[in-house]
Structures are given as structure tokens and as C-alpha cells.
Amino acid sequence: MKKSWIMLSCVFLLISCGKDSGEEEKKETIIDQSVEQTQNEFAWELFEEVSEEEDGNIFVSPYSVFIALAMTVNGAEAETKEEMMQALGMDNFSLQQLNEDNERLMESLEKATEKITLQSANAIWLNDLYTLEKNFQHHVKTYYSANVEEVDITDAATADLINTWVKEQTNEKIEEIVEAPLDEQLVLMLTNAVYFDGDWQYEFAEEWTVDAPFYGKEETEVAMMSLEEDLSYKEEESFEMVQLPYGEGEMSMYVLLPKEGTTLQEVQDGLSYESFSSVRKEMKPKKGTVELPKFSLTEEYELNDALIRLGMEKAFDHEHANFSNMTTSDDPLWIDFVQHKTFLEVNEQGTEAAAVTNVGIKTMSAEDSDTFYMQMNRPFQFFIMEEETEAILFIGEIQSLAK
Structure with a gap:
């Protein structure tokens, strides 16, 4: 069975999915309070796990990680899916509910005012030798507004194409997510880019x-x-x-x-x-x-151990992981790494914040x-x-x- 790689790369600066200006009026965005609370509880637990490993400044976007894993779980099955949903705190909800609530939440978070910019875009860069499972493709396109673009993984220009897209979507705060040359066994990258720029309501003089x-x-x-x-x-x-x-x-x-x-x-x-x-x-x-x-931070983390401690064991186990819903290939898949990079700048005018989450999936075949x-x-x-x-x-x- 040949070895190949799948990487799901999610670049986040907050959490919103932009829509075409000409699209029909959005449906009402009512968020299920219990789902919202579950997401915040995951945020709290993830931060606690990261702080256990780090001895210094910490800055993470738990929602970025949540969305990255929510997209990934659409390709999971059996016990792998169950453990991932449980780690996300969504074990009492269906995958359909998870996707629909994320879609509505991302729509409600989209903002463009005089003092706040919050925008996002999703893309899937698919090795043109491979095919996505229809349901997986439907879910990431429908609920996460991801555009699928077939690329030649062996072409050095592909890395430049992806990095240019990331740089543009994040206002140059995230300049690179992949390095050339790309691994020839790479099957796909799923990328989400979000940009946030907020001015204080009361600026510091x-x-x-x-x-x-x-x-x-x-x-x-x-x-x-x-x-x-x-x-x-x-x-x-x-x-x-x-x-x-x-x-x-x-x-x-x-x-x-x-x-x-x-x-x-x-x-x-x-x-x-x-x-x-x-x-x-x-x-x-x-x-x-x-x-x-007044400060700025740039941080980087590998979240494998933290997520395993939260209950996602099988997803990282090459013998027991089940991501059979992700591609049409019969090769077994597992999560090889979850990387997280963040950027933050706080000054007198306001705040800019960025985060990158990479989920790499490996396959064999007072x-x-x-x-x-x-x-x-x-x-x-x-x-x-x-x-x-x-x-x-x-x-x-x-x-x-x-x-």
C-alpha cells in the first residue's frame, strides 16, 4: 500500500465565513445556547491543557481549533468520530447539528463596521490525482463555504499560490502556511483564513x-x-x-x-x-x-498531546483511526499533527489577532x-x-x- 499524505490546514484570525455580496438575504442566525456554551467550555479546557505544557506567554484561538476539528470530523467514522465529537463536547449532538450551528455562528460573527473588520474565507486545495468523498465535499462546501480547487502538487508554483491566498486573506499577518516543494504524496489541504481588526471603543491616548x-x-x-x-x-x-x-x-x-x-x-x-x-x-x-x-505576540504550538488528553486518542492512532468518509481511497487515515500558530498586537488604537491551525492527516496505501x-x-x-x-x-x- 503506497504512502500518501493529507493535510488539513486551517488559518484563523477569528471565526467568520464571508459571503458573496450578491447572495440572497441570510437566514436568521439563532444560536443554540447549549452549543454555544459547549464551544466555550472546549475553549476553556483546551487553554488549560496548553497552559499545562507551556511556561511563558500563551495566546491561542480555541475557536480556530474547534472549527478545524469540526471540519475534520466530517471525514471521520465509527469510534474515531465518537471520540472527536466527545472531545469537542458535541457527543450529544449530531454531525448535522454541529455543521449547521457552526454555519449560523460564523454568519452571525461576520462584521464590517467603521471600527471592526471581521472577515473569513475557506478553500480546499486538492491534489488533482485524488477525489473527495461526495458527502465530505458537500459538508465542507455547504456549511463552511469552502471552494475546492484542484492543483498540481508537484508544481512549485502551487505553494506560492496557497501562500499568496493566505497572505491576502489575513492582511499579511499570516504570510506562509506551506513550504515548497510540497510533499508529492500530499492529497489535500483545507485552509480557512480569517482577519480581525478592532479599534477600541475608548482609545488609549x-x-x-x-x-x-x-x-x-x-x-x-x-x-x-x-x-x-x-x-x-x-x-x-x-x-x-x-x-x-x-x-x-x-x-x-x-x-x-x-x-x-x-x-x-x-x-x-x-x-x-x-x-x-x-x-x-x-x-x-x-x-x-x-x-x-502595549505588546505583540507570535506563538506556535503542537496540540497533539493536549487533544489526546481531551479524549481524541483514536484519531491520532494509525492502527485505530477511521477517516473513511474523507476520500474515496481505501487507505487508512489518521491525524499526524495539529499545529497552531497565533499573532496578536495590542496598541493604543485597538487589536489585531491571527491564528493558524494545521490538521495534518497521514495515510498508508474586595x-x-x-x-x-x-x-x-x-x-x-x-x-x-x-x-x-x-x-x-x-x-x-x-x-x-x-x-
Whole structure:
């Protein structure tokens, strides 16, 4: 049986699928609350697994990983499919429900306003020697708006074609997803590119940005931004949290800061998605000052072990994985790797964020007061959420910074 490769590459900067401007009016986008909550619980669990392996700054897009795996599960069968659905928290839902809810959620997340841009596109680059299973092709095209383009894998220009597409779709924040020459045994790549650019509703004045210490593993000097505004805020026994909205409040960054003398790890150990949601709902407008470092991050992770710990064992096992619904080939398939790359820039004007998820499939054949003061001069955690759906799009933590 000859060896061949399938790679599913998903490039994400948030989570939306763009539509043609001339398409018919979209159907009503009502999101099942239980599905939405399940996706956020997966986000929380994935972040916890990644943080167990990492010792430093972390920035992931759990929704990017969720969508990448949701597309992949359309090619799975039997116990492989069951384990993947369970790891995604979707074991009580059908694959049809998963796809339909993702389609509606992506449509509801699509945004283009004066202060917020959120756009996305999907493509499948198919080795012209192979054929997709009809159902798999139908699902990824119908629910994830993926266009299938047949390419000559042996042509060096194919890598340039794919990378140019990725670069254009992500406003040059993700410049490369594949390297030439491509493996001649590559069967397909499934690519999703999303771009997000959000201006703060209340911008940090550049003249207020000053050099200040950040007390991480070692003391460093950072460019510290400052804002005085009425903001949604909540103080708990071990931490405080503030909401920094984008645009007209359609999206937000939530910053969680441990109290003095409490470590971020101690707060995280006592915090669940449910308790985070409870605190978020209790936040109320309050006059205060926020000091936030101006920073940028580029991170890269391999998520195999994290996903295996979440229950996706068979999908990575070449002897037991079953992706027979993906191609017309009889060769056994399994997930060889799940890679995740992210980009983030936070400045006085707003935030740009990017993520790349590659799924490679291999085959053979406190007290209240009138004001508050919150200075992020020590390790802190943050979340970027879409407010209407309450979807957690990104989660990060800052352990150390330098100017």
C-alpha cells in the first residue's frame, strides 16, 4: 500500500465565513445556547491543557481549533468520530447539528463596521490525482463555504499560490502556511483564513503611554498605555476584571488581573468557565483607570498531546483511526499533527489577532469604592469575545514582556 499524505490546514484570525455580496438575504442566525456554551467550555479546557505544557506567554484561538476539528470530523467514522465529537463536547449532538450551528455562528460573527473588520474565507486545495468523498465535499462546501480547487502538487508554483491566498486573506499577518516543494504524496489541504481588526471603543491616548516596569518572572520595562473611562468592572476576592469594548461594543477584550500577592496560576486553578461567566454577568459600569501594556505576540504550538488528553486518542492512532468518509481511497487515515500558530498586537488604537491551525492527516496505501485603579504590571489573563453570541474567540495570558 503506497504512502500518501493529507493535510488539513486551517488559518484563523477569528471565526467568520464571508459571503458573496450578491447572495440572497441570510437566514436568521439563532444560536443554540447549549452549543454555544459547549464551544466555550472546549475553549476553556483546551487553554488549560496548553497552559499545562507551556511556561511563558500563551495566546491561542480555541475557536480556530474547534472549527478545524469540526471540519475534520466530517471525514471521520465509527469510534474515531465518537471520540472527536466527545472531545469537542458535541457527543450529544449530531454531525448535522454541529455543521449547521457552526454555519449560523460564523454568519452571525461576520462584521464590517467603521471600527471592526471581521472577515473569513475557506478553500480546499486538492491534489488533482485524488477525489473527495461526495458527502465530505458537500459538508465542507455547504456549511463552511469552502471552494475546492484542484492543483498540481508537484508544481512549485502551487505553494506560492496557497501562500499568496493566505497572505491576502489575513492582511499579511499570516504570510506562509506551506513550504515548497510540497510533499508529492500530499492529497489535500483545507485552509480557512480569517482577519480581525478592532479599534477600541475608548482609545488609549498615545501621549499617556509611558515606560513602566512589568513584574513577570523578571522585572522588565514596557510601554504602558493608560485610560480613564466608565468601564464594566468586577472585583473578586482574588482578582479583578475589566471589559475593554471594541467598536460600538460588538466585541470586547476582558482582562483578568490577580490581586497583589496572588499568582495568576492560583486564580486559574480556582476559575472555571462557569465561574468566569458568572463574574462576567455581574460586571457593572464603574469609573476607573486602566493601565495596559502595549505588546505583540507570535506563538506556535503542537496540540497533539493536549487533544489526546481531551479524549481524541483514536484519531491520532494509525492502527485505530477511521477517516473513511474523507476520500474515496481505501487507505487508512489518521491525524499526524495539529499545529497552531497565533499573532496578536495590542496598541493604543485597538487589536489585531491571527491564528493558524494545521490538521495534518497521514495515510498508508474586595471592598466597593467610587473609583478603581487597575495596573497590569504583573502576569494577567485576557479573553476576546463576541458579545452577541458570547463566543470566546481568543484566550491569552501574559507572563513576561519587554519593550
